[in-house]
Amino acid sequence: xxxxxxxxxxxxxxxxxxxxxxxxxxxxxxxxxxxxxxxxxxxxxxxxxxxxxxxxxxxxxxxxxxxxxxxxxxxxxxxxxxxxxxxxxxxxxxxxxxxxxxxxxxxxxxxxxxxxxxxxxxxxxxxxxxxxxxxxxxxxxxxxxxxxxxxxxxxxxxxxxxxxxxxxxxxxxxxxxxxxxxxxxxxxxxxxxxxxxxxxxxxxxxxxxxx
Amino acid sequence: xxxxxxxxxxxxxxxxxxxxxxxxxxxxxxxxxxxxxxxxxxxxxxxxxxxxxxxxxxxxxxxxxxxxxxxxxxxxxxxxxxxxxxxxxxxxxxxxxxxxxxxxxxxxxxxxxxxxxxxxxxxxxxxxxxxxxxxxxxxxxxxxxxxxxxxxxxxxxxxxxxxxxxxxxxxxxxxxxxxxxxxxxxxxxxxxxxxxxxxxxxxxxxxxxxx
DNA sequence: TATATATTGTGAATATATTCACAGCGTGAT
DNA sequence: ATCACGCTGTGAATATATTCACAATATATA
Ligand SMILES: NC(=O)c1ccc[n+]([C@@H]2O[C@H](COP(=O)([O-])OP(=O)(O)OC[C@H]3O[C@@H](n4cnc5c(N)ncnc54)[C@H](O)[C@@H]3O)[C@@H](O)[C@H]2O)c1
Ligand SMILES: NC(=O)c1ccc[n+]([C@@H]2O[C@H](COP(=O)([O-])OP(=O)(O)OC[C@H]3O[C@@H](n4cnc5c(N)ncnc54)[C@H](O)[C@@H]3O)[C@@H](O)[C@H]2O)c1
Numbered sequence: 001x002x003x004x005x006x007x008x009x010x011x012x013x014x015x016x017x018x019x020x021x022x023x024x025x026x027x028x029x030x031x032x033x034x035x036x037x038x039x040x041x042x043x044x045x046x047x048x049x050x051x052x053x054x055x056x057x058x059x060x061x062x063x064x065x066x067x068x069x070x071x072x073x074x075x076x077x078x079x080x081x082x083x084x085x086x087x088x089x090x091x092x093x094x095x096x097x098x099x100x101x102x103x104x105x106x107x108x109x110x111x112x113x114x115x116x117x118x119x120x121x122x123x124x125x126x127x128x129x130x131x132x133x134x135x136x137x138x139x140x141x142x143x144x145x146x147x148x149x150x151x152x153x154x155x156x157x158x159x160x161x162x163x164x165x166x167x168x169x170x171x172x173x174x175x176x177x178x179x180x181x182x183x184x185x186x187x188x189x190x191x192x193x194x195x196x197x198x199x200x201x202x203x204x205x206x207x208x209x210x211x
Numbered sequence: 212x213x214x215x216x217x218x219x220x221x222x223x224x225x226x227x228x229x230x231x232x233x234x235x236x237x238x239x240x241x242x243x244x245x246x247x248x249x250x251x252x253x254x255x256x257x258x259x260x261x262x263x264x265x266x267x268x269x270x271x272x273x274x275x276x277x278x279x280x281x282x283x284x285x286x287x288x289x290x291x292x293x294x295x296x297x298x299x300x301x302x303x304x305x306x307x308x309x310x311x312x313x314x315x316x317x318x319x320x321x322x323x324x325x326x327x328x329x330x331x332x333x334x335x336x337x338x339x340x341x342x343x344x345x346x347x348x349x350x351x352x353x354x355x356x357x358x359x360x361x362x363x364x365x366x367x368x369x370x371x372x373x374x375x376x377x378x379x380x381x382x383x384x385x386x387x388x389x390x391x392x393x394x395x396x397x398x399x400x401x402x403x404x405x406x407x408x409x410x411x412x413x414x415x416x417x418x419x420x421x422x
Numbered sequence: 423t424a425t426a427t428a429t430t431g432t433g434a435a436t437a438t439a440t441t442c443a444c445a446g447c448g449t450g451a452t
Numbered sequence: 453a454t455c456a457c458g459c460t461g462t463g464a465a466t467a468t469a470t471t472c473a474c475a476a477t478a479t480a481t482a
Contacts, residue, residue: 005418007411008439014410018389033459042391046441049461061459062449084413093308098405100304109413148416150409172416174409178229180253188415190408194309197401198361198385199225200218202295202320204399205359205383207216219469244429257471260431272429273479425481435472442465452455 009051010078015041016051017074020067033064084109085146087170089161090153091116091131094176098150103127112144117157134164141168148172155179162189220262221289226252227262228285231278244275295320296357298381300372301364302327302342305387309361314338323355328368345375352379359383366390373400 019040023029034052035045052059057073059065088095091114102111114131116122122133132140140146149170153161158177165173172188175181178196181189230251234240245263246256263270268284270276299306302325313322325342327333333344343351351357360381364372369388376384383399386392389407392400 006439010411010414011404011407014407015389015404018406035459040391044441045459046443046462047439049459050440053461059460060449061447061461062457064459078410078414080413080417084417086409086413093311094305097304097308101405102409109410147420148409148413150412170416171419172412172414174405174412178226180251186419188412188419190412190415192403192405192408193222193226194312194385194403195229196222196225197403198297198313198359199289199320200221201361201383201385201399201401202291202297202359203221203289203383204401205381206291206295208382208397208399209358217469246429255471256429257432257473258469260429261470264431270430271479272431272477273427275429423482427479427481428477429479430475430477432474432476433472435470437470438468440465440467442463444462445460447458447460449457449459450455451457452453 005054009054012041012043012047012051013055013074013078016048017071017078020071020074024067024071030067031064032067034059037065079108083107084148085112085144086110086148086150087112087137087141087144087146087165088114088129088150088152089116089137089165090151090157091118091121091126092152095150095152096126098152099129100127103129109148111150112146113140115140137164138168141165141170146170149174151175151177151181153177216265220265223252223254223258223262224266224285224289227259228282228289231282231285235278235282241278242275243278245270248276290319294318295359296323296355297321297359297361298323298348298352298355298357298376299325299340299361299363300327300348300376301362301368302329302332302337303363306361306363307337309363310340311338314340322361323357324351326351348375349379352376352381357381360385362386362388362392364388 016037034048038045038048055073055077057070088099088111099111099114111129114129115134115137116131117134121131124131147170149165151158151161151173155177158179159181162181162183166183166187174190176192178193183189227248245259249256249259266288268281299310299322310322310325322340325340326345326348327342328345332342335342358381360376362369362372362384366388369390370392373392373394377394377398385401387403389404394400
């Protein structure tokens, strides 16, 4: 990956792909114009075309983008060639919701192991995913070749967990704990701060109401 | 709200406040410098100072920011003067996790009602929050003066739910369904797309590993 | 009281992201 | 075959976000 890919573009590509898959699967459409995709995605047509440019995909004037081909292209860009294994740490309320949601949903991006320090949880299976004890983590992560992790442990435990993950070779994390994780520059962290997002929604709700 | 407040700044203010509350409550510190807060928040010191400028809060050189006062200032800026009531629609796995998490956590920003179209859920109480049937929604939202909502229904239902919410006076939404909601310009939508975020983490995990 | 000093507040500079706007082109119509 | 049209691809322009850099300043110290 020599060129620096904008973070935002990656997010939109994932979004485009999902929308395109819907079009293909549900509406049986074969082609889309940038402005159609843009409308579904909530962005401008120019943005869509710019993103396509970034991944080097070309459409045709008059016909637009060949959906099937484009989905393939985005996949080639976003996905690992083989299975990309994901682990989830912290099988609490949120962790279980996520495990259940992703179970069997994506063949190439699968949660292959869950971990929790609660001894009652080790050994259980949630939505087809085995839950391991924390001390098994390094071994399991290596054996299953896990490179990506979802952190759903309490805030106070998140840094320790992140350190463990890093030392076990994880390079991408989706972090739900409300803390700024300190990781080496070679590790990517995507934060999902639900509380902050709710506060934003609440703030702008008032803002808009006032105007 | 005459000046246009940057979206990103609002998010960071929420984050700063949480970090500052920790400092006050746990570490008993009274003052912080911009670079200390910046480190905790994972941003630059200049960013912190710029954000403070935006809400019109001043620190003092040599001492920094008076934490208690600053928390108060951020609160004045972010929070409603009285209770801001929130509703949650879709009491599934994710919805229940969120209800449980926020129960009793914030006095001023509270989930005061949940809704689900499953008749088995209407009438139940999850983490002190009453779950209502969908047809009760307009009435309950008005009575409880709800202006903000969390959408955790399946993607196919989210637009209908959003329309209902808008017509009941909701002006801010936190949307977990993977669809772009079409709402009037006077309504704010904050999207939390867990799938896209996981794909981003996975993508950059590969990216970093390669380099 | 005077001084040294590390930090604030902020205009200007830079970086990043998005949009504009239009030349060029492929396609369906004729 | 030819044409007219509406779209794509993209350089340039603009908008937004962040960082730089430094004068102004409040305080701790002597
Ligand atoms: N649920 C929400 O809506 C919500 C909202 C905002 C933030 N969050 C954050 O998401 C995270 C998870 O939230 P939750 O509601 O699922 O909490 P939870 O308490 O239900 O689950 C936490 C789980 O982590 C496990 N755990 C604790 N320490 C551990 C460790 N060191 N190693 C491995 N496992 C450990 C616990 O046994 C538990 O199963 C928290 O950081 C929380 O702040 C959640
Ligand atoms: N759980 C996750 O980790 C996860 C990840 C990515 C996206 N999401 C999205 O979050 C949303 C919720 O996910 P979930 O896992 O909680 O799903 P879920 O199926 O467990 O819950 C959905 C709930 O919504 C209710 N519902 C359905 N239609 C409704 C309607 N018209 N009005 C009111 N209630 C209705 C259902 O009865 C159910 O209780 C979905 O849109 C999903 O795509 C969830």
